[in-house]
Amino acid sequence: FTLHAHIMSLSGDIPALAKVMCTTGHNSYKACRFCTINGVYCQENRHVYFPHKSANRRYDPENLPLRTHEGYIQDVMAIEHVNGTLYRQEVQKRGVKGRSILLELKSIEFPASFPIDIMHGLFENIAPAMLRHWFGTFFKKDFASECVLSKSIWNEIGTIMEKNQKNMPLDFGRPPIDIQKHFAGFKAEDWTNWVILYSLPLLQNYLPERYLNGWAKFVHAVKLCLKKNISISELTEIDRLFREFVTHYERYI
Incomplete structure (x- = not known):
């Protein structure tokens, strides 16, 4: 018989997965690969945090705005057609900065194929x-x-x-x-x-x-x-x- 191997899942720390997924990483305002909540910058610690409740917005932990495979593709398409300042604004807004080569694999689904390590x-x-x-x-x-x-x-x-x-x-x-x-x-x-x-x-x-x-x-x-x-x-x-x-x-x- 013919044996086919398909990549179904990838694991790693956050910086490594950010590279293969072409996302902005853990220090950005859209750091989560599973949802689209916005981070809040703390000037004292010089770090971005992700509280469910902040001065400007509240998120329900039981009903977070989750990312989907289709949403990732839409984000990629949105940034592929802009450049310069507009590109940087879209990247910060979406948390995606490029097209991952893994999107070519039909067995991979963003972000479900990248579980938490x-x-x-x-x-x-x-x-x-x-x-x-x-x-x-x-x-x-x-x-x-x-x-x-x-x-x-x-x-x-x-x-x-x-x-x-x-x-x-x-x-x-x-x-x-x-x-x-x-x-x-x-x-x-x-x-x-x-x-x-x-x-x-x-x-x-x-x-x-x-x-x-x-x-x-x-x-x-x-x-x-x-x-x-x-x-x-x-x-x-x-x-x-x-x-x-x-x-x-x-x-x-």
Whole structure:
């Protein structure tokens, strides 16, 4: 028989996918490859953020303006017929800056064929970002919040992690190391174990209940994502937990 191979899906971090999809990337005002929400520039941090509620616009997390394959093609056609200043304006407006060669493949659908990479999207993105909130270093200026834990508390947490290195089963992979001292050198496996194994029990005596419960939603969603087989009902639960985590983050952090 004749065997045909078809590319159905591509994965990578955001900068890599932005290149192959010919989108404007994560620092633009239309950074999301799945929806068309507009970013808001923060002068203090010199970064574009994507809150659901801002001074000029509100988005419903359960009904975001999603991108479609047809919409991508329309965006590409719109920028192909302009140049100069008008081209730059259209690129900023649409978040697309060219025609991806992958559009030639009938097996590829934008953006469905470019799913979120759990390693970069969750473990090496959200996990360290939340840690910086708890350290009190996420913002450049001093930020007083109930979710910021003192250095002495992090010393205790780090000591507990290192003291239990020999107590961890080999199936857990890399043994825990002091997160306060070594978080900058954490690999994806370290962040994975921190999220699903260590964070909740180590934070429960220190992080206020409101913030711990919010973080627990993210942890439980991630655990479901890591299952080898995910049912339709579990997909619905994952969606609910992530949306509730985002709502919690925007409300309290």
